[in-house]
Amino acid sequence: MDITTITSFRPARSRSDLRLNEGEVFIAGGTWLMSEPLPGTTGFVDLTTLDWPEIELTDDGLRVGATCTIARFLAWSEGRAADLPPVPAEWAAAHLVADAAHALLASFKIWNTATVGGNVCRSFAAGAMISLGAALDATAVIWTPDGGERRMPVAEVPTGNGTNVLAPGEVLRALEFPASALRSTVRLRKIALAELGRSGAVVTGRVDEDGASVFTLTAATAAPTVLRFAALPDAATLAASVGSVSGYYTDPLGSADWRRGVSIEFAERIRAELEEAV
Known part of the structure; x- marks a missing residue:
């Protein structure tokens, strides 16, 4: 859909670029933002230009960047992404990524554009990445406008069908899944x-x-x-x-x-x- 109210588009390169001006909103995949009119929205701030790592294996488990697409997350979980770290053999629950992705009503074109973080932030009751995060006790890493950070269970981010706890200017940075x-x-x-x-x-x-x-x-x-x-x-x-x-x-x-x-x-x-x- 043509969003006729948009007059500016800014690529974010650092946290200082995440200070929103009046009328601006964050965008990554944009599969929902570009699907319907956005009255009052006059600018987009692109999160994908921050170049966050898609998949990181840590001492505590798995860290998935919020701008990682669902297609890339799925490819990693199925061993089809040679440029990403391999799935540890003992992570028997990795198959749940595919199970959750297939619960998402979306074409392959959406998978290749929609992001893990965007699915959580849109907070629809049927959000596939919310199902995954809640099932595996994932933690949402949230950047706050003052330069700080807060963490909370992914299961507690949505407050209803399409509503969540994110305050204006906050950005979902990553999802962290415990190895256990x-x-x-x-x-x-x-x-x-x-x-x-x-x-x-x-x-x-x-x-x-x-x-x-x-x-x-x-x-x-x-x-x-x-x-x-x-x-x-x-x-x-x-x-x-x-x-x-x-x-x-x-x-x-x-x-x-x-x-x-x-x-x-x-x-x-x-x-x-x-x-x-x-």
């Missing part, structure tokens, strides 16, 4: 009312090396829901926990009751798979 979660056994299930429709419910479950388990609900609830257990719960306990969650909502993509029902069903299927796997 990447070594876990994990499963994902998703469903949409239409064959090629946006996900109406995405449920993930994982079992860590210490036996603790984590189940997450996204798309079905307006904001991510994370359920933690000291061990893999029995069927009744899990069903009661998933069923009692608040935040199931109704929209053209599914009713609240339907989202609740399929979430309970998928959580149990995942629980059974994890029970066999571990």
Whole structure:
């Protein structure tokens, strides 16, 4: 779409370039920003020119730059990016990147442009990278306008369907995934009312090396829901926990009751798979 209100475009080269003038917004892939009118927006500040590393392996796990495209993240996870560090063999949960990416309603053209950080910052309930980050206890690294930095769980960034905690001028710098979660056994299930429709419910479950388990609900609830257990719960306990969650909502993509029902069903299927796997 032609955004007729835009009169300026600035490439950011350093943090000092991230001070927004009135009417400016940040842009990276721009797949949402360029899809509809933006009244009141008069300028774009390009984050991709900061040249943040796409994938970094650290002592603590994995760091993904917010401007890394979903296509590049997927290629790395599948061993198809020769110029990026290889996936450590013990990171059994790396396959979840592909599972989450395929839960995103988007063509390959969108994958090659949309960024990991943009998907999180748009904060739609069905955001695929939100599902991934919440499932693997990722941390959002956020740059603040005063030159500082703050961190919080990716699961806590969205506050509703399309809303989040980011203050004006804040920038999502990276997502950090702990190695312990990447070594876990994990499963994902998703469903949409239409064959090629946006996900109406995405449920993930994982079992860590210490036996603790984590189940997450996204798309079905307006904001991510994370359920933690000291061990893999029995069927009744899990069903009661998933069923009692608040935040199931109704929209053209599914009713609240339907989202609740399929979430309970998928959580149990995942629980059974994890029970066999571990």
